Amino acid sequence: MSVSPKVPDVPARPRPDLMGEPRVDEITSGVHVARGFHLGNVIKVATAEGPVVIDTTGGMTNAARARDALQEANPGDARYLVYTHCHNDHISGGEAFAAERTVDVVAQDQLHGLVERDLGCLGTWTRHHRSHQMGRPVEAAGPNEPALFEDRGYVAPTLTFEGSLDLEVGGLTIHLEHTEGETRDHLLAWIPELGVLCPGDLVYASFPNLSTPAIGPRPVLGWIRSVERFLDLEPEHLVGSHSAPVSGREQVAGVLRAYRDALQHVWDESVRAIDASIPVHVAARSIQLPPALAAHPWLQEHYGTVNWGVRAVYDVLTGWYDFTPSSLNPLPREHRDGALVEVAGSDAIAQRAADALGAADFQLALELTDVVLSVEPGHALANEVAAEACRGLRRISTSANEKGFYRSGEVLARRRIEQLG
Helix, strand or coil: CCCCCCCCCCCCCCCCCCCCCEEEEEECEEEEECCCCCCCCCCCCCCCCCEEEECCCCHHHHHHHHHHHHHHHHCCCCCCEEEECCHHHHHCCCHHHHHCCEEEEEEEEECHHHHHHHHHHHHHCCCCCCCCCCCHHHHHHCCCCCCCCCCCCCCCCCCCECEEEEEEEEEEEEEEEEEEEEEECCCCEEEECCCCCCCCCCCCCCCCCCCCCCEEEEHHHHHHHHHHHHHHHCCCCEECCCCCEEEEEEHHHHHHHHHHHHHHHHHHHHHHHHHCCCCHHHHHCCCCHHHHHHCCHHHHHCCCCCHHHHHHHHHCCCCCCCCCCCCCCCCHHHHHHHHHHHHHHHHHHHHHHHHHHHHHCHHHHHHHHHHHHHHHHHHHHHHHHHHHHHHHHHHHHCCHHHHHHHHHHHHHHHHHHHHHH
């Protein structure tokens, strides 16, 4: 059975390039950042006793390339390695940078436990949701598909701290301070002698990812406090673990203020919506940034989205009850959807989804196909509509994460169609 009417040809928004071409930038004398070798940057700070390396990017192959490029611009083996937080694209290249003369691998004291959780007891779940986020669902992986995290070279921390720690290295102070946000173990690295602030993943050229759909909300208030702390330091250079560096005190302050104001706005408006008993799905689609913030180049929805940020605040502050009594003890979806299919018929619902698809109402089309597919996973028209709806949503999305999740939905729907023969 084919889709009717014809699928609209909506203009595609390109997938954001979160990496760029591999390069090494000099921020100020003795401070270099390697970008584009993987999603995460590597920052190298020269001192009289040897360099300090902040973050190690993702995977040994990428880390080795970044290390060699940095070695040309800023020679010397790492005296210290510093992890800003526990995510794989910051810690899994540690073996490429750790050397015989490395004194310590430094992190906030929650890091190793979070790594053990994500790749230990939650390892299967982490691989599952990360594969969907990347648009390569494990359910559809071929026999030669590379395994996620197979190129890891994580080196566990040998020196940890709770609140703050100063490393005095070759005439420089590397001030490390717990600043949660992206994760609960996050830290800043501040080099006062150079005016260099390394904020890790708390500031990058996108609206922040306050809530990754598969793993829950980040500590939003902590994120706001962290950015306010950055402003207090009045840095001359902002050298993040993603995106290009920013130099000039006013330019850096402008980025930080915009980031802080955007986070505060989403928090405040979400709290007002909660107090007004507005359901999360309504608030998430209605709360927007003020025009000046929405237009700011560092707040475009390339990675996180305002919609997901609102959901993060609801998740942080409220429970799952939405004041609809049926939500207290809901039935399995296939039980409820089976009753709807009995009343309306699977073909009729799938055709209504196809009509929505033809009108470019991709979200409605996808939700209607969910009803059919929870009861009849092999329904041909519902699968075709679901695949095309995911493709349409992927084309109009600006977020790399959204594009990945929609791509996975399309892949799995087309796989079901292939299995029908």
